[in-house]
Amino acid sequence: MEHDADILIVGGGLNGPALGLALAQGGLRVAVIDARPAPQRAEAGFDGRAYALAIASKRLLAAIGVWGALDGKVQPILKIKASDGRPGQGPAPFFLTFDAGELEEGPMGYMVEDRHLYAAFLEAMRSAPGLELISGETVVAQDGAPQGVTVTLASGRVLRGRVLVGCDGRASGVAERAGIKRQGWGYGQTALVTAVRHERNHEGTAHQYFMPSGPLAILPLPGGHHSSIVWSEADAAAAAIQALDDAGYLEALRPRFGDFLGEISLAGARFTYPLNLTLAEAFVRPGLALVGDAAHGVHPIAGQGLNLGFRDVGALAEVLILAARRGEEIGALDVLQRYERWRRFDSTALALGMDSVNRLFSNDNPILRAGRDLGLGIVNALPGLRRGFMRQAAGLQGELPKLLAGQAI
Numbered sequence: 001m002e003h004d005a006d007i008l009i010v011g012g013g014l015n016g017p018a019l020g021l022a023l024a025q026g027g028l029r030v031a032v033i034d035a036r037p038a039p040q041r042a043e044a045g046f047d048g049r050a051y052a053l054a055i056a057s058k059r060l061l062a063a064i065g066v067w068g069a070l071d072g073k074v075q076p077i078l079k080i081k082a083s084d085g086r087p088g089q090g091p092a093p094f095f096l097t098f099d100a101g102e103l104e105e106g107p108m109g110y111m112v113e114d115r116h117l118y119a120a121f122l123e124a125m126r127s128a129p130g131l132e133l134i135s136g137e138t139v140v141a142q143d144g145a146p147q148g149v150t151v152t153l154a155s156g157r158v159l160r161g162r163v164l165v166g167c168d169g170r171a172s173g174v175a176e177r178a179g180i181k182r183q184g185w186g187y188g189q190t191a192l193v194t195a196v197r198h199e200r201n202h203e204g205t206a207h208q209y210f211m212p213s214g215p216l217a218i219l220p221l222p223g224g225h226h227s228s229i230v231w232s233e234a235d236a237a238a239a240a241i242q243a244l245d246d247a248g249y250l251e252a253l254r255p256r257f258g259d260f261l262g263e264i265s266l267a268g269a270r271f272t273y274p275l276n277l278t279l280a281e282a283f284v285r286p287g288l289a290l291v292g293d294a295a296h297g298v299h300p301i302a303g304q305g306l307n308l309g310f311r312d313v314g315a316l317a318e319v320l321i322l323a324a325r326r327g328e329e330i331g332a333l334d335v336l337q338r339y340e341r342w343r344r345f346d347s348t349a350l351a352l353g354m355d356s357v358n359r360l361f362s363n364d365n366p367i368l369r370a371g372r373d374l375g376l377g378i379v380n381a382l383p384g385l386r387r388g389f390m391r392q393a394a395g396l397q398g399e400l401p402k403l404l405a406g407q408a409i
Ligand SMILES: Cc1cc2nc3c(=O)[nH]c(=O)nc-3n(C[C@H](O)[C@H](O)[C@H](O)COP(=O)(O)OP(=O)(O)OC[C@H]3O[C@@H](n4cnc5c(N)ncnc54)[C@H](O)[C@@H]3O)c2cc1C
Pocket: 010, 011, 012, 013, 014, 015, 016, 033, 034, 035, 036, 050, 051, 052, 053, 137, 138, 139, 140, 167, 168, 169, 170, 173, 191, 193, 230, 273, 291, 292, 293, 294, 300, 302, 303, 304, 305, 306, 307, 308, 309
């Protein structure tokens, strides 16, 4: 079978472009197919959607030629404060502070807006030799043949490749068509996402308040006076808040947010995301691999979803590029299982870890509340333990793929 590309990537959200760029840099020919027309997303105005990227993710973006385009558009996270809270009462006396000064590698991470990150990916994809971006086209069918894989687009075009990668998000059609089942559960929570403008400078500090109804994250954006809000509430409460007009929404947010940044006003669009945990039962099949949210969708409580996806990207790129260099058949199951062995345990452990943290904190049980406050206080008092948490959050623990360790493949 003649191949249009070595790797067919379904999904050009964020993990798809990152993987496409890494593979093309390693000499493989790649097609990235996305249902959404690319310019639509790249040209979006400020809407407040942003990601907390760990240091290891920054290294990946630098290695694949994307970080340079984000110069001046990212906000370093210099401090993280985590505390128990109740609306109107402010944070509990025990809180946990992580300070970038304690990490040799610099800031704990960076906040970057979705529109800037995607635009940087798009620019890099357009000039990457060996990478074809097919946007505004939906994949409707796929087939695994002994000599390779095919995907059929809604337009009727058929593409042939050696490996098919599903980067098509939580409701992955690639996984479904391959008969890969998913496990998981809903949290009964919805994340309200927006941005606020505030009077005082945030000084690069990210806040995480653990409210009985769900966590509230206040994440610093560039310029000092805007923050991105990820505010989890029980489904019904979130629907009621989302239905309010802007003034009512702000009234509901204010007692949760507190007054430490002075007067606040709404500055972004208002989004909602139903929260669930979803794990694919397998990450690979012969000729096929799943990456990012298609493999594992986690609770956004620690802002780790995309960071986990970038770890998959680094691992799969390394496995495929090294296998191709050795002359191995890159779609063979034993090659792809190297990726699965590398990534499955880490992502499952993190997904379940975020699940436990959410369960422990999203309630008002006085015994649990006292216990977790004490826990936060103890971790805060022990610099060694605190640094361990910080290295974990910065994505520096575990067996890092080369691209995330700042090395070439
Ligand atoms: C409220 C919230 C806050 C978050 N905050 C953070 C954070 O601070 N830090 C962090 O690391 N992560 C965060 N995350 C997680 C992060 O958003 C996701 O992990 C990440 O967006 C997943 O990227 P992806 O490329 O795997 O999938 P997606 O972004 O879902 O992209 C999937 C792509 O596949 C395409 N597609 C689907 N089906 C087809 C088809 N049949 N044919 C063609 N194309 C198709 C879609 O058009 C889409 O572009 C957050 C998530 C939520 C919900």
